[in-house]
Amino acid sequence: MFHVPLAAFENGFSEWIENRVRRIDVYVQQTAAAAQRVPHANETRIPPPPSLPESSTPEAVAQALRKRIAAQPRDFEAHFQLGLILSKNTEDNEAIKHLKIARDLLPEYAGDPNPRQVLADLYLARGDETAMLQELEALARYQQHAFEACYTLAKAYLRRENVTKAIYYLERAVAVDPYRPDVHRLLATAAYEMADYEKAIRGYQALTALDVTDPVRAHTDLAQAYLAGGRPMEAKRAALLALETAPTFKLAQTILLDSLAAENIAR
Numbered sequence: 001m002f003h004v005p006l007a008a009f010e011n012g013f014s015e016w017i018e019n020r021v022r023r024i025d026v027y028v029q030q031t032a033a034a035a036q037r038v039p040h041a042n043e044t045r046i047p048p049p050p051s052l053p054e055s056s057t058p059e060a061v062a063q064a065l066r067k068r069i070a071a072q073p074r075d076f077e078a079h080f081q082l083g084l085i086l087s088k089n090t091e092d093n094e095a096i097k098h099l100k101i102a103r104d105l106l107p108e109y110a111g112d113p114n115p116r117q118v119l120a121d122l123y124l125a126r127g128d129e130t131a132m133l134q135e136l137e138a139l140a141r142y143q144q145h146a147f148e149a150c151y152t153l154a155k156a157y158l159r160r161e162n163v164t165k166a167i168y169y170l171e172r173a174v175a176v177d178p179y180r181p182d183v184h185r186l187l188a189t190a191a192y193e194m195a196d197y198e199k200a201i202r203g204y205q206a207l208t209a210l211d212v213t214d215p216v217r218a219h220t221d222l223a224q225a226y227l228a229g230g231r232p233m234e235a236k237r238a239a240l241l242a243l244e245t246a247p248t249f250k251l252a253q254t255i256l257l258d259s260l261a262a263e264n265i266a267r
Contacts, residue, residue: 146172166186181206200228
């Protein structure tokens with residue numbers, strides 16, 4: 001299959017793993033490493049002792065984490081946990097310092113919680129949207145299921161009138177959770193503004209299936225997108241569906257008349 005002898009493949013893979021581990025160069029506490037080991041079939045897993053006393057106050061835990069960091073400056077877990085504790089105070093610069101160290105020790109870390117997400121929250125609380133965007137964009141690169149990061153990025157880029165980037169992150173968000181009407185509405189509206197009517201139609205079609213709170217608006221928006229996209233017959237049908245519920249809705253009436261006129265011109 002690989003056109004390589006199995007022994008050569010295994011040797012190459014082992015070298016790749018060793019090089020990867022060497023580049024990461026992150027200290028892992030022995031208790032944490034033991035917890036990750038898969039026990040043998042006849043072996044009972046013994047939970048490792050907690051690295052920190054569970055009954056400790058946040059101050060005591062922070063102090064214990066600082067001692068761990070002093071002993072092992074590349075202890076990702078200690079930096080991250082300390083940053084999390086200190087982040088309760090959004091003005092604490094030490095929190096940002098340790099979260100940045102944790103982020104840089106494992107830049108591709110995709111777990112949840114994540115140093116980049118906590119940093120983004122701190123930057124947002126401080127009003128530094130540019131720094132927040134940088135952290136969330138990096139998080140979205142490494143974490144394919146980062147729904148909240150993508151949604152936050154999309155809304156921020158819409159505020160900045162960067163519709164292209166907003167649409168990219170909205171599509172990422174929809175791929176993770178396709179059942180959020182608010183995301184579909186933002187995506188469809190942004191696509192409509194960019195004159196990408198086929199993408200807008202798909203978004204509004206999803207809304208007609210999901211948005212049971214306002215079906216009139218959903219069908220009217222869909223009719224408008226159909227009409228703008230040169231599909232008057234579908235526009236007429238969607239407008240009629242809106243008017244079945246709200247016969248006096250002026251926008252739907254207007255779209256219906258425009259779609260009928262467009263149909264006549266096309267004949």
